[in-house]
Amino acid sequence: MSRLNDANLAVAKETIARYPRVKSALIPVLHLAQEQDGYVSTEAMAHIAELMGLTPAEVYGTASFYEMFKFEPVGRYCINVCTNISCQLVGGWELLEHAEEALGIKAGSTTPDQMFTLEDVECIAACTEAPALQVNYRYRNKVTPAQFDAMITALRAGELVDEFPPHGTLSRIRQGLPENWADTGRTAQAEVDAR
């Protein structure tokens, strides 16, 4: 939707400065863009290219390698249901089908109210907790259809906000940074060190 805003621009510049090779900052800065808009917009990629002295095609090429960067708006909650072997054996497929019915959308799409995006994923390394799913990449284990419904109801009611921050909120550095971080004059690293 947009280029990086001023606060994020400051973080981006600071992040870029921290790497001996500018290119190395690409992934963290892309996360920043995704955090800002909930997805990585074309304008943000062009802006990042400008900041890092890359071509937009290079930025897009790198970003699109990663499943977790989205290039179209996604729901506030991106739900990934694992259908790989361990989960499949104990009801992963059924859980996904249930989810499709419950949300009224096919895997790979977003509810019209922009609340949920449903995806099927390969193994998310929670095989011992099968069937597993993620909401904005935060785990829910041994999920039954009833638990799924309860979770959806809660999310629709605006609950569970602490457990599941909006899609795009990923960067560990950004989490817990004071709102007025850009004005504090502290570097992001100092912020992390202080914690």
Add this chain to the structure above:
Amino acid sequence: MSEETSTDLGDLIEDSEPEAETSDVAPEPEPDPGVAVTINGRVHSARPGQLVIDACADAGAFVPHFCYHPRMSPVGMCRQCLVEVDGPRGPMMVVSCMTPVAEGQVVNTATPSVKRAQEGVLELLLANHPLDCPVCDKGGECPLQDQAFSHGPGESRYLEEKRHYEKPIPISDLVYLDRERCILCDRCTRFADEVAGDKLIHFISRGNDTQVMTFPDEPFASYFSGNTVQICPVGALTAKPYRFKARPWDLEQVESTCTTCSVGCRTVIQSSRDELLRYQGVDSEPVNWGWLCDRGRFGFESANSDQRLAVPLIQTDAGLEATSWSAAMSTATELFTEALNRSGPSGIAILGGARGTNEDAFAWARLADRLGVTRRDPQLADGLAAQILNRPRATIAEAAHAKTVILLGPDLKEELPVLFLRIRDAAEKRRSRILEFSPMETGMTRYAWRSERYEPGFAATAVRSSLADPEIASQIAAGDVVVVVGRQNLAESDAVTLAALDAIIAAAPAAKVLPVLRRGNVMGALQMGLAPRSAESEASQILHAAADGHIDLLVLLGADPLADCPDAELARRALAGARRVISVDTFLTSSTAHADLVLPAAAYGEKAGTTTNLEGRITPVTAKVTVHGTARPDWMVAVDLAARLDQDLGFNDLAGITAEIAATVEGCEELEALSAGRATGTGRDGILVSVVVPEISRASTEVTERISYDYRLVVSRKLYDNATNTQMAPSLAPLAPGPCITVNPMDLTRIGAEEGTQVKVIGARSATVLTLAASTAVPRGLAWVPFNQPGGAISEVIDLDTTVTDVRIERL
């Protein structure tokens, strides 16, 4: 048409073996011990560091491959080149394009297990390939098709539905991409990155979804995009000008040289049904390494234009009218005789000659000699004084291997694109450090070690102060310096550049010079005798003399002063003031329209001969198609005219001219052999000739300081402009960016106008209206205008008699 089509396409343009990186300049060939490897049972001596795939090729064992390209770094993407190498634990399969040779290595390229492996890889490559060969442009010359036959399993086991994508999508104005056909070899993307430096295409997504793609709304607008079409090993990339025009087996081809600019890239010209259809780059080690720029590659379209002049035209009361050659030649003879009678040879002037071959230039120069005509100049005051040819000259390879390359010339990317690739390569591979002197940023700036700015007029001052910088001084002191020198700014006198060159040579007396005069065969024209003889023989003085009524007959040999002379007013007055004008040209241009007589000239691809590139390297150009209409090569006009004027030129035909050049021009002894043995061996590398031209002393220039509210003009060329051979090529014409004036963003407020608005650009003599643009590439106080853009007339404000051009920019 031609018997010379026997040269194999594969041989010429694909993967011809380059020599070792430094072989072309290695001062003394080091005794090369060679690496002994056994290939298919026979001992072979390979170069140290050579890749197994190349060693196999040298040993006559072809290894199938797709991603490997000898001019780019190996990436091991396609896995087609598997061969067996004996290792400590028995034979193992290695990727031959990623494996260097080693002493005692035992390589097998055709064992049953190699065959199985190669078949397996091919089967996988074909898994998603649409196999739509019957409707694919590449069919018939496709490495995938060929190698599926030669190294594939023969039968497909796939029954599944293949992956589908929208069939070809344009990724630029010139190139289409069919993602279904792409085998993800990384050649195009690697080329864009490594060779061109235009990373506008990239692999997008991952795994089964991987595809070559541009950024949304940012097309693959590279000046070199056509090369990706040529090196794509499948039909995934096709070029708009050639799509569905012919099948490879319908094409006839001959090897030739591109004369669009003076780099002189080697090409093959391909035609079908007597129509030029495609040019492909040929790998010439000293020149183009197989690459072409898009202007050179697609410019042939202009030769096919129906606007070409087909018959002679004569000026009548009703304007130009068609006439016969015999009538036209009698008129030409009369015009010459009349001019000679009126004021002798000093009343005749010949402008141009850079469009033609060496033979054309030589014939006209000889005619001029016989008639005593000294006023001749193949440049139009848009280049540099010819005497820079008399400096110790460097070759392209020397420049591309020098410790220091000093750029004191135009933006190479815009004017001499493939030379740009060579110098960029030198910088990227860290062979050379680039020291650039330029009034503004160029395409080379980002690769430069140091890029020094100067205000037009003060190049020499800037050079002197830069060379005093200890870091730069020690770099220069290390020796091995090549100065690339050409016309930087058409709104600045070339004397400024020459003075700067003198300053460089003073600091680096051993430096060699690579003169980069840009027009096709300008070097040939200068070396073959069309170089100005004296100050009044130079184009600017010819134009002044014509304007003042001292020229009775002005001959334009493919010259269009109205378009190409930086000073449009002078050109206009000259054409009006010349009593008579004869124009020999391929098209009716703004200048030829004023001529009393217009003779249609044969174009590139229609005539044989030789051309000389900016190094002084002579290579053959070849006729492939029948001339358009009744057009004739320029030399033929000169020979005919001489006969009618009772002058004995000493030759009557092309072979005679070649023989005469070989006999009289220093260094050209081999010319006949070169012309006869075209398209083979050394013919591709040509012969280097360094002819001395008359020295003409230049008056020293006075430069005034710019008044603070003025802007000092930088006027330079873009690759695509209003040149006839661009505008008459339908694929290229729309690529000219159009006229605008670019200033530093900080100067916008001073002008009080926004980007994109129309502004008045007021010079000392006249004014013009241009669109305002802003870029940090232009320093404050300067204004950049591209020369000769369709719809722009910056030449109206340039005065050849002033050293620099200052303008005011005002809101409309």
